[in-house]
Amino acid sequence: MSLISPALMQRFDIPGPRYTSYPTADRFLPDNRGEALTGALEARAAGPSLPLSLYVHLPFCESVCYYCGCNKVITKDHGKSQDYLRYLEREADLVASRLAGPGGKSAAVSQLHLGGGSPTFLSDSELALLVSTLKARFDFLEEAECSIEIDPRTVDEGRLSHLRGLGFNRLSFGVQDFDPRVQAAVHRVQPYEQVAALMQSARALQFDSINVDLIYGLPYQNPESFARTLEQVVTVHPDRIALYAYAHLPARFKPQRRIDADTLPGADLKLQMLDQAIRRFLADGYEYIGMDHFALPEDQLARVKRDGRLQRNFQGYHANPGSDLVGLGVSAISQVGRAYSQNVKTLAEYTGALDAGRLPVERGLTLDDDDRVRRDVIMRLMCQGRVNFEALERQYGIRFETYFEEALARIREFEQFGLVSRTPAGLEVSKTGWFFVRAVAMAFDKYLWQHADHQRFSKVL
Ligand code: SF4
Known part of the structure; x- marks a missing residue:
């Protein structure tokens, strides 16, 4: 099978x-x-x-x-x-x-x-x-x-x-x-x-x-x-x-x-x-x-x-x-504290920025509080395959089931297929669920659901 x-x-x-x-x-x-x-x-x-x-x-x-x-x-x-x-x-x-x-x-x-x-x-x-x-x-x-x-x-x-x-x-x-x-x-x-x-x-x-x-x-x-x-x-x-x-x-x-x-x-x-x-x-x-x-x-x-x-x-x-x-070189990405940043992608832009004496950065982002808590949930899912509600509630001063009401509703289908189990304490990805962990994490991605634009990405498997 x-x-x-x-x-x-x-x-x-x-x-x-x-x-x-x-x-x-x-x-x-x-x-x-x-x-x-x-x-x-x-x-x-x-x-x-x-x-x-x-x-x-x-x-x-x-x-x-x-x-x-x-x-x-x-x-x-x-x-x-x-x-x-x-x-x-x-x-x-x-x-x-x-x-x-x-x-x-x-x-x-x-x-x-x-x-x-x-x-x-x-x-x-x-x-x-x-x-x-x-x-x-x-x-x-x-x-x-x-x-x-x-x-x-x-x-x-x-x-x-x-x-x-x-x-x-x-x-x-x-x-x-x-x-x-x-x-x-x-x-x-x-x-x-x-x-x-x-x-x-x-x-x-x-x-x-x-x-x-x-x-x-x-x-x-x-x-x-x-x-x-x-x-x-x-x-x-x-x-x-x-x-x-x-x-x-x-x-x-x-x-x-x-x-x-x-x-x-x-x-x-x-x-x-x-x-x-x-x-x-x-x-x-x-x-x-x-x-x-x-x-x-x-x-x-x-x-x-x-x-x-x-x-x-x-x-x-x-x-x-x-x-x-810290990422160095064309297109390299850095992740420092609350900030992400990405360098320019072409050699001409890269050398031009450095000739002008500035960091060769093209774009970046400083995470707000909502980004931080969602990042934590997504990384816990991607790395540990589990989320403990109480730990996150203590860390971020939220009530998990209220804060993530919509995401938890999206998770229900994964539960029905045995890919995730939910208890009052938290979420746990099953053995088979690990193969679809990207799709599980997507439930918590605010930007994806705001813009409904996930078709641009490659498939999860
Ligand atoms: S062409 Fe692409 S895949 Fe091939 S060696 Fe260069 S970077 Fe790697």
Whole structure:
């Protein structure tokens, strides 16, 4: 029997946000002076010294993958990344100066993530320069988690060893699918043997955690071919697996126009592949973290999930409680205290803002009290799968059932299908309900119901 029935898919596989933030980024308001971020950074500097997460967006890729929906720059000109690093340094200066506490003390960093684009577009010396630029401006904790996204086509054992030497302790490999026909159709050819050898090298170099990203719903994928990919994935035994659904939106993402829609698997096949992947990972000892993530029981993500300490931000699920996130680089998003802010998306705007001596921010938002309580409810659902009414009533001075009367009415249907249970004490998402947790969280999203515009998002599965 299928873990997710067609009836549940039909009713609850609806378009909705991924809730890496609430309010979601599309609700941010124009703020090209970076006022929300500046205020939040300065308030943070004046308060107790809490650990900080850093995200750096490195947008360059040598060739385009046809399924791509990321903000990237396709180029073979490596001079571009050299220039970009100079501007990142300026941005880091502007942020670090606003974060400096009494006596000029810089912020302590507990987490660094390099994403893109392809961070490994940068040469070894450029990556070394970037790390030293950051370390000169922020105090990295000795136990800081430092992770980087790896395009397997751009690294070898020597490069992985260099990354380890720079202090990176987590890797995320973009795999998507091992089937040669699928790889050719999405213009990303990286044979299984090559990726498996790299992962073996990474193990020998003692990286703490290795993640593999997969996508289902790509051209020519079918349950038989995907079963082979799953077999190969569990053979290389990553600590974490992220399994994303491909959303074909060629009107929005230009590279996707090069994918022939007739080669895409239909909804039934997609559901079968999702089902077989979940079964395979669970049978191989992985624990389901939430949304699209699985981890081995001893991985930190699985441990914090079991302890009810899982967190979520723009980088997805993580284990750093209460930490603010500062994003550097084009399109990077920051979340500091009550503020969200997003950088400009093009290189020209980015360098232009920094040449003018200002933060390269495009839009932002300072949360009001209603946003804060809803963010708390949504993140509790997304991370712990439960909400305790009394805890929130004490924290925010509300009567939960009155304040969220409309949201609780929307939840009734999820209760009827066994996806959520409600008691006088609170709400709890069921085992099957976890697969639809985005849809559950949507019940509490004020903006979504005010504007009834959730069709813009990808579906929850
Ligand atoms: S999927 Fe990643 S590597 Fe491929 S074009 Fe997009 S950002 Fe670059």
